[in-house]
Amino acid sequence: MQIKSAEFVISSPDVSGCPAPDRPEYAFIGRSNVGKSSLINHITNRKKLAKTSSTPGKTQLINHFVINDQWYLVDLPGYGWAQTSKVNKAAWKKMINTYLEERQNLACVFVLVDIRHEPQKIDLDFMRWLGEEGIPFSIAFTKADKLGKTQTQSNVASYKKVMKNTWEELPPTFVTSSAEKVGGKEILEFIGRINAEIVG
Ligand code: GTP
Ligand code: MG
Secondary structure, three states, X not given: OOOOOEEEEEEEOOHHHOOOOOOOEEEEEEEOOOOHHHHHHHHHOOOOOOOXXXXXXXXXXXXXXXXXXXXXXXXXXXXOOOOOOHHHHHHHHHHHHHHHHHOOOEEEEEEEEEOOOOOOHHHHHHHHHHHHHOOOEEEEEEOHHHOOHHHHHHHHHHHHHHHHOOOOOOOOXXXXXXXXXXXXXXXXXXXXXXXXXXXX
């Protein structure tokens, strides 16, 4: 898929403030600092579309971008940020869970996972919740440039092995690096295929 246009639409504190659900939507979610905003910039080939930061907790609202006038890309605040308060964590959970449960045009959620780490309970629990809710998702491994090719492949294989303990069928997976512009094309092709199925 070619990116012809990528525009910021709105930042919303909750699902009721989101744009009309009139196009297929894809949301990026995962731990704080995992690289969600960077991956959005990478796949859209725009340096500053989504705001990135080396400090966790940068993205605080539900941010909608419209791509090629055809579909929405959504940047969500991250979870698992140790420094945040219990109140903030509860507010985050309510905002995100309600958005994910109620957003009718949500075609697929991309759960971002830092390729360098062992599978984390917080991510596995979140994916289990998505499964229980029947929300389709894929996994995008991030920061692959921080590891060699062999290590990357072996980490992906161990991640899948752990997931096989609870999942009969594994979700699609993508290996990405926003720093080295890897994996964006594959994600866009995947989105293009789903869009074609939805729009016909
Ligand atoms: P929050 O909005 O705070 O939840 O973070 P986020 O998940 O949107 O992460 P963001 O894209 O802001 O990136 C966090 C940090 O990781 C920044 O310092 C990025 O430069 C860095 N980063 C993101 N992607 C990559 C990558 O592919 N490779 C490397 N080496 N660094 C990356
Ligand atoms: Mg962000």
